[in-house]
Amino acid sequence: MDYLFKSPVDVDIHLDNEEERSFVDIEFEQGRKDKAPVYGSDESVKGAVMIRLKDGRKLDHNGIKIEFVGCIENMYDKGNIHEFTRSVQELASPGEMRQAQMYEFEFKHVEKPYESYFGKNVKLRYFCRVTVTRKMADVIREKDLWVYRYENEPETSNLIKMDVGIDDCLHIEFEYTKNKYHLRDVIIGKIYFILVRIKVQRMEVNIIRRETIGTPPNQYSNSETVTRFQVMDGNPNRGETIPLRMFLNGYSLTPTFRDVNKKFNVRYYLSLILIDEDQRRYFKQSEITLWRRKDEQGIVA
Amino acid sequence: MDKLRRPEIRQQTTQQMYGVPENILEIEVVNPQNHGVGRGMFTTFEIQCRTNMPYFRLRYSSVRRRYSEFERFRDMLEHEIGRVSIPPLPGKVFTNRFREDVIEERRQGLETFLKAVAGHPLIQTHSRILSSFLQNQEFHPTI
Numbered sequence: 031m032d033y034l035f036k037s038p039v040d041v042d043i044h045l046d047n048e049e050e051r052s053f054v055d056i057e058f059e060q061g062r063k064d065k066a067p068v069y070g071s072d073e074s075v076k077g078a079v080m081i082r083l084k085d086g087r088k089l090d091h092n093g094i095k096i097e098f099v100g101c102i103e104n105m106y107d108k109g110n111i112h113e114f115t116r117s118v119q120e121l122a123s124p125g126e127m128r129q130a131q132m133y134e135f136e137f138k139h140v141e142k143p144y145e146s147y148f149g150k151n152v153k154l155r156y157f158c159r160v161t162v163t164r165k166m167a168d169v170i171r172e173k174d175l176w177v178y179r180y181e182n183e184p185e186t187s188n189l190i191k192m193d194v195g196i197d198d199c200l201h202i203e204f205e206y207t208k209n210k211y212h213l214r215d216v217i218i219g220k221i222y223f224i225l226v227r228i229k230v231q232r233m234e235v236n237i238i239r240r241e242t243i244g245t246p247p248n249q250y251s252n253s254e255t256v257t258r259f260q261v262m263d264g265n266p267n268r269g270e271t272i273p274l275r276m277f278l279n280g281y282s283l284t285p286t287f288r289d290v291n292k293k294f295n296v297r298y299y300l301s302l303i304l305i306d307e308d309q310r311r312y313f314k315q316s317e318i319t320l321w322r323r324k325d326e327q328g329i330v331a
Numbered sequence: 332m333d334k335l336r337r338p339e340i341r342q343q344t345t346q347q348m349y350g351v352p353e354n355i356l357e358i359e360v361v362n363p364q365n366h367g368v369g370r371g372m373f374t375t376f377e378i379q380c381r382t383n384m385p386y387f388r389l390r391y392s393s394v395r396r397r398y399s400e401f402e403r404f405r406d407m408l409e410h411e412i413g414r415v416s417i418p419p420l421p422g423k424v425f426t427n428r429f430r431e432d433v434i435e436e437r438r439q440g441l442e443t444f445l446k447a448v449a450g451h452p453l454i455q456t457h458s459r460i461l462s463s464f465l466q467n468q469e470f471h472p473t474i
Contacts, residue, residue: 198385199452205338220338227384228452229354265354269347271340308450 038084043158043173045077054176066176075137079160082130092163094122098137102293103153114291144290145179149241150252152294180324184210194314201225204302212323213283219274223266229307233262235300242295257281286319357381358449360442363434373397376438380465386455392466404464411458418447
């Protein structure tokens with residue numbers, strides 16, 4: 031945290047079993063990096079706060095507390111930080127500290143209703159915040175956590191199958207076997223060429239992430255191509271079928287987030303693109319739903 | 332065992348597999364020639380077209396057009412097809428119109444223009460004057 035004055039104390043937040051958990055590398059705007067331990071959505075958040083005095087001076091304070099906060103930060107509208115959950119625990123009542131102290135804390139089964147997300151213009155964070163209240167500047171320290179939410183196999187998954195084209199120029203039928211995929215799934219499909227009168231140079235399937243913030247009329251979107259798969263090189267003939275097999279594992283994908291706390295959406299699309307020899311692009315986007323599956327071995331998707 | 336699933340693939344006929352693609356379109360602007368004398372002199376260019384696309388009447392054609400006919404064609408095309416942006420023609424020339432290098436530059440510009448316009452799928456399917464400009468011996472467009 032940025033301190034206005036040089037802090038007279040060192041505050042460290044240590045979470046129980048931190049070393050045994052998996053980590054997510056996170057980066058903040060000022061370039062500050064951290065490793066956030068992964069928690070499940072109903073796990074208790076337990077740990078200890080170490081406060082050490084610098085220069086052997088004593089510390090007068092008006093109370094020490096720790097909060098567990100879940101918030102949504104809108105990055106292009108800086109003032110806009112919405113806390114959707116907060117729990118407080120008092121650690122010490124106003125007094126004097128003459129030597130280093132350790133305070134244990136526990137937020138029992140604290141609810142973490144949404145998955146953590148660090149996006150282009152919006153962040154959803156969970157963190158513990160220790161505040162040492164003083165007459166002059168308060169001393170504040172934050173420790174970020176990362177929350178994953180797991181889901182079960184969806185009951186139904188539909189085929190995505192469409193017939194698209196431009197009259198008399200290009201006519202294709204494409205198919206993806208599912209419209210819902212987990213993060214380590216494989217996209218299986220095919221593209222069948224019914225009519226080809228353009229000079230095709232290549233075909234790609236891109237995965238696009240679209241982040242939408244706010245609600246209409248103040249809605250703001252940004253799109254990013256997460257990855258490109260080149261699936262065909264050269265000009266296909268009538269009646270030709272191109273099979274698709276694209277593995278999702280390894281790309282920076284998150285589950286689909288729909289209307290999180292009515293603040294933002296993160297949705298994914300498959301974009302099938304044909305490029306002709308004059309670099310004209312013909313494309314069709316289809317939305318897919320991504321979800322996070324917990325593997326039997328307990329490995330996180 | 333999801334990963335081993337293969338989608339059903341339709342059989343392609345041999346004709347389909349080895350047939351000639353229906354997208355052959357070769358356009359060249361060549362052989363500039365000067366006509367007339369004195370102030371009435373003008374240059375025409377030959378447009379050679381080889382195609383198997385169904386939008387064109389002839390599989391092979393060779394016609395002559397002068398610059399002003401290209402301009403006329405371009406204006407009509409802009410009116411005909413609203414949503415596509417039509418590329419520009421090489422500029423008008425007032426001095427040294429008949430010098431070799433000027434004519435060559437024009438020829439190249441006209442060829443680039445025609446290739447871009449004739450190769451555009453929306454223009455191919457929606458324009459009625461494209462094929463008459465490329466293949467009719469005389470270009471007499473009715474407005």
